Amino acid sequence: MFNHFLNKSAELLAQGESFAVATVVRCLPPTSGKPGDKAIVRSDGTIWGWIGGGCAQPVVIKEALKALAEGHPKLVRISPSPNGSDAREEAIVDYTMTCHSGGSLDIYIEPVLPRPQIIILGRSAIAQALARLGSAAGYAVSVVAPETDAASFANANRITDLSKIKITPQTYIVVSTQGEDDEGALEQAATTGASYIAFIASKTKAQKVFEYLRNRGIPEEKLKQLRAPAGLDIGAKSPEEVAISILAEIIQEKARAAKTTAQPGAQLPVLNAGRKDPVCCMAVDPGKAKYKSEHKGTWFYFCCAGCKEAFDRKPEGYVGVSPA
Numbered sequence: 130m131f132n133h134f135l136n137k138s139a140e141l142l143a144q145g146e147s148f149a150v151a152t153v154v155r156c157l158p159p160t161s162g163k164p165g166d167k168a169i170v171r172s173d174g175t176i177w178g179w180i181g182g183g184c185a186q187p188v189v190i191k192e193a194l195k196a197l198a199e200g201h202p203k204l205v206r207i208s209p210s211p212n213g214s215d216a217r218e219e220a221i222v223d224y225t226m227t228c229h230s231g232g233s234l235d236i237y238i239e240p241v242l243p244r245p246q247i248i249i250l251g252r253s254a255i256a257q258a259l260a261r262l263g264s265a266a267g268y269a270v271s272v273v274a275p276e277t278d279a280a281s282f283a284n285a286n287r288i289t290d291l292s293k294i295k296i297t298p299q300t301y302i303v304v305s306t307q308g309e310d311d312e313g314a315l316e317q318a319a320t321t322g323a324s325y326i327a328f329i330a331s332k333t334k335a336q337k338v339f340e341y342l343r344n345r346g347i348p349e350e351k352l353k354q355l356r357a358p359a360g361l362d363i364g365a366k367s368p369e370e371v372a373i374s375i376l377a378e379i380i381q382e383k384a385r386a387a388k389t390t391a392q393p394g395a396q397l398p399v400l401n402a403g404r405k406d407p408v409c410c411m412a413v414d415p416g417k418a419k420y421k422s423e424h425k426g427t428w429f430y431f432c433c434a435g436c437k438e439a440f441d442r443k444p445e446g447y448v449g450v451s452p453a
Contacts, residue, residue: 200240
């Protein structure tokens with residue numbers, strides 16, 4: 130099973146996909162999840178592997194998506210009484226589990242994020258400086274340029290065809306051709322779908338190239354996304370300074386995107402649009418819920434048979450809990 134887990138992780142990494150690894154690190158029986166059990170939670174909320182059933186899975190999915198959005202690991206505890214008392218430990222996310230028979234689980238959730246990538250079109254001095262700086266900052270750097278030598282781009286992966294690179298939300302394209310087929314390079318970049326495309330050129334030169342692309346049929350909304358001149362306005366002069374200004378803009382854009390992703394509501398839709406088990410207050414997907422009951426014209430959904438049974442015995446004790 131562990132080999133299958135490693136293979137699945139390697140497959141997702143090769144595809145450039147973000148995911149979180151959930152590992153059971155401690156349990157107090159009775160629990161179906163045991164220390165060492167692992168699961169992969171993908172960015173769409175699907176889960177692969179095993180960390181326990183019942184209330185554990187929706188909690189792990191919810192917290193895994195938060196970890197992916199925030200970029201930080203989490204330690205989650207699911208137990209009948211948090212930490213065995215009324216006290217809550219710092220850095221532990223507590224969930225009270227009332228629908229099982231008294232077991233407790235501690236689950237460590239680690240986000241696995243692919244390296245953001247910078248794709249540079251061109252072989253200029255700025256392109257070479259950006260390749261060095263980007264690599265030093267932890268970015269995967271690829272260069273698309275003819276007649277480049279290994280020494281000029283020692284820290285970059287040299288490729289010949291931009292279409293062979295998978296474009297992700299963390300792909301940043303910089304066109305630094307500076308007179309060597311600017312129009313062709315920028316047209317190729319504009320059709321990739323990347324959210325960040327910067328063109329190293331003056332405003333006058335950029336407008337002329339944009340007009341060419343407009344005549345070539347590039348949609349206006351794509352042209353508006355192109356950034357020129359590239360980089361933050363820090364008064365850069367030398368190739369290294371210009372490269373720093375561009376890398377700073379990329380870092381700023383990456384932070385802005387991460388902040389947007391981490392906003393409330395930017396999680397798995399089924400968790401936001403789902404229902405709450407009125408007995409244990411766990412999130413339940415109505416479309417997949419196996420257990421449900423109707424009370425006075427309102428449907429209530431449950432994570433397990435035990436919660437449904439408790440509700441059916443005395444629904445009046447739970448109808449004050451909003452089902453949505």
